[in-house]
Amino acid sequence: MNTNLKRDFFKFQAKTTQFASGFEVDYAKGSYIYGKDGKAYLDFAAGVSVNTLGHSHPRVNQAIIDQVNRHQHVMVYGEYAQDNPVQLCKRLAEVLPAPLDTTYLVNSGTEAIEASMKLAKRYTGREEIIACKNAYHGNTHGSLSLGGREEKKRAFRPLLPMINFIEFNSEEDLNKITSKTAGVVVETIQGASGFRLPQDNYLKKLKDRCEKVGALLILDEIQPGFGRTGKLFAFEHYDFAPDVLVIGKGMASGMPIGAFVSSAEKMESLSHSPTLGHITTFGGNPVVAAAALATLDELIESDLMIQIDEKEKLFRKLLVHPKIKTVAGRGLMLAPELESPEYALQVAKKCMEKGLIVFWLMYSIQNLRITPPVTISLDEIKQGCEIILEVLNEN
Ligand SMILES: Cc1ncc(COP(=O)(O)O)c(C=O)c1O
Known part of the structure; x- marks a missing residue:
């Protein structure tokens, strides 16, 4: 002590x-x-x-203890099939709408955002990423580049090039998303700037615009996800589904985790040209995955x-x-x-x-x-x- x-x-x-x-x-x-x-x-x-x-929580604790006693880290992400990480990805595919059927498990929200940006660039072959003013998506260089507050970024420049900003909830600004845009990263509910909700069907209109120009909609559910708004994911209140869903924070009730979910077809593009398009040693850690699976199951099975x-x-x-x-x-x-x-x-x-x-x-x-x-x-x-x-x- x-x-x-x-x-x-x-x-x-x-x-x-x-x-x-x-x-x-x-x-x-x-x-x-x-x-x-x-x-x-x-x-x-x-x-x-x-x-x-x-x-x-007893269910989360027990899942952690059981997994600790079976095995802990055995290999870097993506090589070996392990029960809890696979079961977690399968369960997410069951509860999420199409086309969100394939999950990549990482270690934090910011890493999931970084990898999602890479996925959008790799899949579309485009360079521009659009984010919202007043957004917060994490603190590593890439996700900080998407942050909507200059005073938080100035000291760390140069950040990523080809990042442009639109106003959250502005229908007019949707025209700034074009056939040059690889992906648009947006929070379902803007967190850092005051728990600001999407208005007037904004997220559906944003998704429609992305679809029209071939950009991927990357939805940051890192904070509102996992039951906090009364649905498993807050986007389920708003009648659309993103191309890439980014989750983290409450996902494992206290263990460090992040993930991004997309279609098998899109996710496949990270596995070739180049191979190892995103890699991470500890992503999909079985102990953390056990806590996440227990959290998800408890949310689904309880009221x-x-x-x-x-x-x-x-x-x-x-x-x-x-x-x-x-x-x-x-x-x-x-x-x-x-x-x-x-x-x-x-x-x-x-x-x-x-x-x-x-x-x-x-x-x-x-x-x-x-x-x-x-x-x-x-x-x-x-x-x-x-x-x-x-x-x-x-x-
Ligand atoms: C909306 C949102 N995106 C991304 C992040 C970054 O997640 P992490 O701190 O796990 O990197 C956070 C964390 O607060 C967040 O609230």
């Missing part, structure tokens, strides 16, 4: 900000994270939309997704306060908007002091992030919302 955990965290572990809390975690179970201070913290963030089935609507309604009923301007988002991906980024950060900090974890959004910092485990109970929603209202009343 490290008695200097916080000190060593700040000393030895690289930082992403200058204001990390360094909260000392002991263990986590269900909707709670338990701190080394002996206190229970109700988790409204779920590791930023990751712990779909909460912390240490968790049916309950999302009731849970969203309860949040919306409770989160009414003069200091909350709007509550953006859908399902259990909600973002109450406060008066300023400074105030939102202060509210998040005070909530933590009272035993509730809420987080913030990457660009739209005046919004609080509410993305609890899909398994959260109605009572836990009430307890957490009471804390938020208490903090808003006191500050």
Whole structure:
């Protein structure tokens, strides 16, 4: 046991900000994270939309343990047939609409985005990729190039060439997608910029435009996927299917994973000319795949997704306060908007002091992030919302 955990965290572990809390975690179970201070913290963030089935779900834990005991890594991605990864890809093909029948498992969301861009270029033989202003697709060079905020990119230029931007929800901008475009990358719900929903059948119109000019529609479902909006994937609310579906985050309830799914015919193009068109050592790791399969099966077999609507309604009923301007988002991906980024950060900090974890959004910092485990109970929603209202009343 490290008695200097916080000190060593700040000393030895690289930082992403200058204001990390360094909260000392002991263990986590269900909707709670338990701190080394002996206190229970109700988790409204779920590791930023990751712990779909909460912390240490018994079915996920058992699947991990069983696989650890059978075998762990045995070969780089794509060579050997292993039960859990194959079963996971098969199950995804069963639950997804045509033509999404072939899955490539990778290690993170950003890697899945990178590989999807490569797939679009390789398959179409074209160079241009189009993304949306205010988008977030990850932090490696390729996915950062698709990011819609210049202030996050400037220091890291040069980034990828041939990336152009359109406005999310702008029908007019669809004309910028042409026969030169290899692929259009878009989030189903724009996450970082405020849980912005597609309007007026936008995604279907976008898909129609892509089809017309022969560009691939690459849909980033990394955050809303795996039941968070009441459907397995949020795009199922919007009456279309993408050419490439990109998933990650909540897919394995807490284990590191990403994947992209497309048709067998398109995916085949990554296996030749050149051979090894995308490769990854740990993609399809059997232990991670076991956790993902358990997560998917639990979502399919339980009534968790049916309950999302009731849970969203309860949040919306409770989160009414003069200091909350709007509550953006859908399902259990909600973002109450406060008066300023400074105030939102202060509210998040005070909530933590009272035993509730809420987080913030990457660009739209005046919004609080509410993305609890899909398994959260109605009572836990009430307890957490009471804390938020208490903090808003006191500050
Ligand atoms: C919409 C979206 N795309 C891509 C990513 C990148 O995923 P990862 O952090 O696993 O690389 C994220 C992560 O927050 C995301 O929310």
